[in-house]
Amino acid sequence: MTAVDWGWFPEHIGDMTALTLDHLSIAVPAVFFGLVIALPLAVVAHRVRRLRGLILGASNVLFTIPSLAFFILLLPVTGLTRSTAVTGLTIYTLVVLIRNSVEGLDSVPAHAREASVAMGSRPLRTLLTVELPLALPVIMAGVRVATVMSISLVSVASYIGYGGLGQLFTDGFQRSYTTPVIAGVLLTLLLALLADGLLVGVQYLCTPWARSRTRTARTKTSRTRRTRTSTAGATTAPSTTATTQGKGV
Amino acid sequence: MQSGKGLRMISFEAVSKHYPNGTTAVDDLTLELPEGGLTVLVGSSGCGKTTTLRMINRMVDPSAGTVRVAGRDVRDSDAAELRRSIGYVIQQSGLFPHRTVLDNIATVPLLLGWGRRKARSRAAELLERVGLEAESGDRYPHQLSGGQQQRVGVARALAADPPVLLMDEPFGAVDPVVRTQLQDELLRLQRDLRKTVVFVTHDIDEAVRLGDRIAVFRTGGRLVQCAPPARLLTRPADDFVAGFLGAERGLKLLSLTTLGEAEVPHEPVTPVRTDEPVAEIRVGGNGGSYEGTQGNWRVAVTPDGAPVGWLDAGALPAGGTAGDAGLLPLRPLRDEDSLLAALDESVSSPARAVARVDGDGVLSGVTGQAALHERAAVHHTAAATAEPAEPGGEPGAGGGRSGQEVTGTGAVRTAEATS
Structure with missing residues (x-):
């Protein structure tokens, strides 16, 4: 183990770019599919009280399976393919995404939902035009955690050959050469920060009503505060579980 | 209604x-x-x-x-x-x-x-x-x-x-x-x-x-x-x-009826204009004054005829105009105001009367406490004894329970109100 070899970086820009793109091609679909699965499940969990515990419990159980074991278990099904990596990560995003989506739907003010129904909206329209937009801040908090988590977890899939920047870890480890490992860590970190920033921007654009809050927080301070704390609570809770997960790796 | x-x-x-x-x-x-x-x-x-x-x-x-x-x-x-x-x-x-x-x-x-x-x-x-x-x-x-x-x-x-x-x-x-x-x-x-x-x-x-x-x-x-x-x-x-x-x-019943509906009479009054010199104001003149609480009260109006306050004609300053004398507050009442508002005003008025105005806010007369009470009582009795005449009839009669009148109590209440 030696110090960082700075000369390595300019020589490997091409490799690093390719691996970064590879990394994203695993992490991004994982979050996307996670959301596609989580949203309907969250809606069911939100509407049908009896299934709520079952759905949240099941996603928790899946989360506790060590990630490495997961990829190995998936191998007979999906083989040594990119799908294995994506599938594994998708399942990991579920716990965060389902929980936050349910909490998001819970946070929708009852009077808004009720007004929508009473105005004559059918259930699907109420869901799409009132409940989901109002749940968006909490759901997005979950998406951000899931995204950052996926980006850091991709490296585990390097065990089956689809680790993105994680390949740099294996490479460095096998050659007892620190520089690629450091490069991998820095790039993963950078990627996670950029993705998170991008999502913050997307959320800002999608929730124009939340922007003017600070300007005129005169009459509705209590209500605003309530939504804020629930958002914050939802963000912190899953991220702690995500950190614990790091040990499983 | x-x-x-x-x-x-x-x-x-x-x-x-x-x-x-x-x-x-x-x-x-x-x-x-x-x-x-x-x-x-x-x-x-x-x-x-x-x-x-x-x-x-x-x-x-x-x-x-x-x-x-x-x-x-x-x-x-x-x-x-x-x-x-x-x-x-x-x-x-x-x-x-x-x-x-x-x-x-x-x-x-x-x-x-x-x-x-x-x-x-x-x-x-x-x-x-x-x-x-x-x-x-x-x-x-x-x-x-x-x-x-x-x-x-x-x-x-x-x-x-x-x-x-x-x-x-x-x-x-x-x-x-x-x-x-x-x-x-x-x-x-x-x-x-x-x-x-x-x-x-x-x-x-x-x-x-x-x-x-x-x-x-x-x-x-x-x-x-x-x-x-x-x-x-x-x-x-x-x-x-x-x-x-x-x-x-x-x-509450009085709050439902306006002065116009209850046909509360306007008694004619000769007001005192605020620009009138004090020397020309005569006590008890022209039936325009009211013997209220400790004083001889007259309605003071602006040159436009809008009432502005009660003037004690028995306690005028030595000189100046009526406007310089201390006026006690007055709330002018329109025909659209309720009997309750008028009653409230009559209680607080030093003259035990209320000043009435027309749609333009110009003084149209006064109503004394006694007349007001009398109209209020008449109105109350009329409301209490009125037959249910609305076309829909008393609703809920199908249940045989709701909307039934308890005549005994009604009559007692009427008596209370008129006495």
Whole structure:
């Protein structure tokens, strides 16, 4: 183990770019599919009280399976393919995404939902035009955690050959050469920060009503505060579980 | 205060609502609500008034009985379509926090497929109608005050011009001053629009103020009495209703009648102009003075004839004009003001009389305390002894319970009031 070899970086820009793109091609679909699965499940969990515990419990159980074991278990099904990596990560995003989506739907003010129904909206329209937009801040908090988590977890899939920047870890480890490992860590970190920033921007654009809050927080301070704390609570809770997960790796 | 054309717009026929946990929200309700009338459902919490309201637009389905809107059983309509034809205003406005004011108002027109442009222009029209500035259209609900939000809630309910408007404690969460404004606005709107309004509140003063008819519910979802406010106040069906109406039923009744309606006489008066020199004011002149509490009181008016205060002609300063003398405050009353307001003014007036003005605010006469009391008592007796003459008849008679008159108590009350 030696110090960082700075000369390595300019020589490997091409490799690093390719691996970064590879990394994203695993992490991004994982979050996307996670959301596609989580949203309907969250809606069911939100509407049908009896299934709520079952759905949240099941996603928790899946989360506790060590990630490495997961990829190995998936191998007979999906083989040594990119799908294995994506599938594994998708399942990991579920716990965060389902929980936050349910909490998001819970946070929708009852009077808004009720007004929508009473105005004559059918259930699907109420869901799409009132409940989901109002749940968006909490759901997005979950998406951000899931995204950052996926980006850091991709490296585990390097065990089956689809680790993105994680390949740099294996490479460095096998050659007892620190520089690629450091490069991998820095790039993963950078990627996670950029993705998170991008999502913050997307959320800002999608929730124009939340922007003017600070300007005129005169009459509705209590209500605003309530939504804020629930958002914050939802963000912190899953991220702690995500950190614990790091040990499983 | 007549209740519309008397056609039944909404009717409850032996309607009950029981919940699986054994509670009865509404018990065997039979009630007819006339078209164009404003009916207030009133009662303490848990008396089934909100459930009753929500059965009209199928937010709650009854366990037994039939609810009809415009003669049609609501269960025969598709719930969502029915709701689009019924305006609904809920407590704390229930506005969509993520939509601008204009988009909130346009909700139902958009659901009805009006198209965006037409829906928004209709929304802008309604914004003005409920007394909000056009600029508020692009704001979000949380940027408005509670009272403004409530106005938007009313505008949203009226957007598709529904014949029926349901209001569930709409003004419960605003302060008393704003609430009074909103009530005035609602009455003004209702004079123009003549919707069939069902209004739920637990505030009896609000009910008396707004309602053409008031339906009083008691715990267990039983309708006790449904009658026009004057009838309810003079002849409460039982002790429960009497208790709910509170101790000052006589005064509440006076609040319902204007001076014009009660034909309270204007007594001619010669006022003192504030620019009149003190030397020319004669004590007890021209029958214009009132021997009130410790003094000889005359009405002081501006050169335009608007009354400004009471002047004690017996205690004038040595020189100057009448305007330099200390005037005691006076609240001029128009014919549209209520008997209660006049009574209140007569109690606080040093002259034991009230100054009356015409539509332009010019003094038109005075009314002494005695005459006022006399008219108030006559009016009260008339209201108490009036036969139920409205075309819809006493509602809820089908149940054999509600709307029944307790004549004995009624007669006693009349005697109390006149003595």
